[in-house]
Amino acid sequence: MTLPLTDIVARMRRMLSQPSRLRGALAVSVGAGLIEGLALAALLPAISSLASDDAVWGLRIGGWVAVLAVLSVASFAVNYFAARRMYDAALDFLRSIHRLVGDQVAKQPLGWFARPISGALSRLVSTELMMAGEILAHMLGPLASRGTAAAVIVIAAWVWNPLLGLVLTVAAPVFVGITLGSTALLRRGREMHEPSEIALADSIVEFAQCQGALRSTGHSADFAPLAADMEAASKAKKSALWMETGGLLLSGAATQGIVVALIVTAGSLAVDGVLEPIPAVAFIGLALRFTLTLSVITDSAMALESRRPLLDQLDEVLTARPLPEPNEPAVLGAPGSIVLDNVGFTYEGSAEPALQNISLTVPPGKMVAIVGPSGSGKTTLAKLIARFYDADQGTVAVGGASVAEQTTEQLMSQLSMVFQDAYLFDGTLWSNIAVGRPEASDAEILEAAESAGVTEVAGRLSDGWDTGVGEGGRALSGGERQRVSLARALLKQAPIVLLDEATSALDVENEAHVVHAVEQLRRTATVVVIAHRLDTVVSADTIVSLDESGRLEAVGDHDELLAAGGTYASFWQRLRSSQGWRVAD
Known part of the structure; x- marks a missing residue:
């Protein structure tokens, strides 16, 4: 003792x-x-x-x-x-x-x-x-x-x-x-x-x-x-x-x-x-x-x-051990691209793998929609691209270099991430957008805010752009927080955007602004979106369908995957059925 x-x-x-x-x-x-x-x-x-x-x-x-x-x-x-x-x-x-x-x-x-x-x-x-x-x-x-x-x-x-x-x-x-x-x-x-x-x-x-x-x-x-x-x-x-x-x-x-x-x-x-x-x-x-x-x-x-x-x-x-990273940045041979080669990943403490044998190539400037049932690994795939974790097998490459060979600063400079739980700092509405690129001019910040629909939010608030949003952004609604998060992504001008669209819980006004912001993003960046909307799925350049075991079931455009049947066809049918739902009088 x-x-x-x-x-x-x-x-x-x-x-x-x-x-x-x-x-x-x-x-x-x-x-x-x-x-x-x-x-x-x-x-x-x-x-x-x-x-x-x-x-x-x-x-x-x-x-x-x-x-x-x-x-x-x-x-x-x-x-x-x-x-x-x-x-x-x-x-x-x-x-x-x-x-x-x-x-x-x-x-x-x-x-x-x-x-x-x-x-x-x-x-x-x-x-x-x-x-x-x-x-x-x-x-x-x-x-x-x-x-x-x-x-x-x-x-x-x-x-x-x-x-x-x-x-x-x-x-x-x-x-x-x-x-x-x-x-x-x-x-x-x-x-x-x-x-x-x-x-x-x-x-x-x-x-x-x-x-x-x-x-x-x-x-x-x-x-x-x-x-x-x-x-x-x-x-x-x-x-x-x-x-x-x-x-x-x-x-x-x-x-x-x-x-x-x-x-x-x-x-x-x-x-x-x-x-x-x-x-x-x-x-x-x-x-x-x-x-x-x-x-x-x-x-x-x-x-x-x-x-x-x-x-x-x-x-x-x-004593927590960070993921290893090199002393020097890697050489990026293909900016804006994403490549996953035979990737597999299992969460610590879990008996079942979240992703298995995923191989996928996303060319620069394209929009890829990831679809699949709950628990199929859609969010996990996005998190591996951002190196929340290291893959257990295979390689994840961003910009033409493995994420494991890049410094954290280099990898993060290539990515903008907009997930469902958008977090805002305890500051003003303006400062929460400006954090996307602190050196940006006022005109650039206003342009990003306008594209994401934040200008309309500022107009309704008592102190306008100087309104405090509270810790975590609690003074704003969920849809308004997501608009601010999208404005950050637009302002950062990163070559790759990871987006959990999550518009299913938004009202019509917020959804319209989010959709507009996504369209703006895809003009200047590679967009990987976990899709929840029919319009997003159909308009994507490539659709990646995952099955419930975390495997890659199919890759193609909407018509190709619909014709092939399987998980995507079932997913599409459920989406179309749900969009027809109405609350009875």
């Missing part, structure tokens, strides 16, 4: 911009502990000199008082300096860890963010990060200082009376062993309840997000999954509470037990005449201070153990 100090110090050092700060701070803390231990040890000869009115170790009581005064002033000064150094290290940690996490997040492929990590990252770099900083500000220093003081007290006891030194020497490892057992119980308790709490948090989020469906079915007050997870979390927490309480009781009982044992030992030695009464009383006082020091060590160890999950989360982020 690893002591918290050795394990956590190594972790914290990796997260500092200047690891020497931590080494220096711990060195000063050790110095503070050394002075404190010497001051406590000096009580033994000082009390003996006071009681006997004789010189002890060459000093009378006046000399020992002077020694204690000097040590007291030195202890204050060094403890203050140690606290300052530990706070300096904590502030360095807070500055450094934001940069380390930010740099690491920026290196991860886009597929990494498909996991439920956004909320965890948000907590990690805010309140939880401050809690991790407390390890340096309030925990490691006292642990190092008190540990050193305890060691000095044991050594002084050996010098004063070997028998008393032996008593303290035996007590120390017993105490350390019990402390390790206590922290193990705390860790076990945390492991028991954390999974159920995570599941409960997920259920609460789901309960909040699906209120519309729950209320429409009359189940807003009795969501069974939430109730089950609450029950499971309650049971796990109760079991964990007993385990953690056992750890705390064991630690507290150990401290008090050692106090009683030391007092009984000193009293017995005094009664038997082995130890003079005054030194025995002095030793009892020293023993009480020794056990108080051990108690501080226990509290610090427990506090460190409670912070271990935060360090585990930080390690998970900092």
Whole structure:
């Protein structure tokens, strides 16, 4: 089992911009502990000199008082300096860890963010990060200082009376062993309840997000999954509470037990005449201070153990491995083209492949519509082109070079992506379009906005282009957010556009603007669209039909695929039938 100090110090050092700060701070803390231990040890000869009115170790009581005064002033000064150094290290940690996490997040492929990590990252770099900083500000220093003081007290006891030194020497490892057992119980308790709490948090989020469906079915007050997870979390927490309480009781009982044992030992030695009464009383006082020091060590160890999950989360982020990429950009021999050669891909944790043996060539300047049943891998195909993930087999090439041979910056410069969940930054309407190409002129931004129908949106808003859209664009409707996203793509003027059309849920006005923007895009770029509309499917230069197993079933234009029958013909028939639906009066 690893002591918290050795394990956590190594972790914290990796997260500092200047690891020497931590080494220096711990060195000063050790110095503070050394002075404190010497001051406590000096009580033994000082009390003996006071009681006997004789010189002890060459000093009378006046000399020992002077020694204690000097040590007291030195202890204050060094403890203050140690606290300052530990706070300096904590502030360095807070500055450094934001940069380390930010740099690491920026290196991860886009597929990494498909996991439920956004909320965890948000907590990690805010309140939880401050809690991790407390390890340096309030925990490691006292642990190092008190540990050193305890060691000095044991050594002084050996010098004063070997028998008393032996008593303290035996007590120390017993105490350390019990402390390790206590922290193990705390860790076990945390492991028991954390999974159920995570599941409960997920259920609460789901309960909040699906209120519309729950209320429409009359189940807003009795969501069974939430109730089950609450029950499971309650049971796990109760079991964990007993385990953690056992750890705390064991630690507290150990401290008090050692106090009683030391007092009984000193009293017995005094009664038997082995130890003079005054030194025995002095030793009892020293023993009480020794056990108080051990108690501080226990509290610090427990506090460190409670912070271990935060360090585990930080390690998970900092050790995440980004997709490999070259140091230099690749040579692009066919700008605007896309080639997939025998591509296969399976999501992590899934038993079934999302795509199998996909071979496809998209020439520059063409529009390709991808169709297929739900779960056929349409969005996955687009994400492989953007290198959200690396294909498990085969090659994905963009612009005439494999995406794996291109730097992230080079690949992203060739692509504009407009997916269903269009995200807007918490800024103005104007700035959310301008982010597509920051160096663009006002005229170019206005032209892109006009083509995507955003000008009409700005005209309806109270502050026009300066209207704040809110975090995620919540101040706008879904269709309006998609218009802004399309305006970005138009402004960027990338040679390739990946578009999840998703117009089936849009009203007529928004749909018309989206269709117009798509027509604008296909004039200047290669467009790969996950098609949902009849007009888009028919007008595409090439239609790619995927079957439900993620295989390429057919490639051709509308007439060719319709004549061939199969999945595409069925898809087309369903689309035509659904377009004829009307709500009856």
